[in-house]
Amino acid sequence: MSSSDYIVVVQCDQVVHEVCPGFLCEHAFNARKDAFAPYADRPMRYLSISCGGCPGRATERKLVNLARNLKKRESLSSDCVVVHLSTCITKSNHHGPRCPHIDYIKGQIRLAGFECVEGSRYSPIADERRAAGLYTCDV
C-alpha cells in the first residue's frame, strides 16, 4: 500500500437517509481508532458510500465505478482499497438490528474486486447495551 491508499466505508442506506452524515465513522478514521486502528500513522484517503437500500445491490455498482476511476485517473488498482462495512451494518444498535443482507453485500464487494472488513466506529454505549442484551433483535 502507498500514501494513495483508500478506505471506503459502506453505510446502511436507511441510516444515511434518516439520520447519519457519517461524521463519527470519519472521526474514528481520522483518529485511527476502533476498526481503523490497524492504519495508525498511515496517510490514507477516505470515502463513504451507502449500500443504496435493501438489499444493498448498489454497492457493487458504486465500487465498480470507483475501481474504474481509480485506474483511469490515478493508475491505482483495487488492492489499494480496503472496504469497511460500517458498524451500523455489522452490529445491532439503536438504529436497528444487524443488516440481514450482510453476506450478500460482502459478496458484492468481493465480486467488485475489493477486500472487505467488518466494522468502523465502535460506540461504547452501544457496546454496553449489546453486552447487556438490550438490543433484542441481535443476531
Ligand code: SF4
Ligand atoms: S441492505 Fe442492509 S445496510 Fe443496506 S439499507 Fe438494507 S439493512 Fe441497511
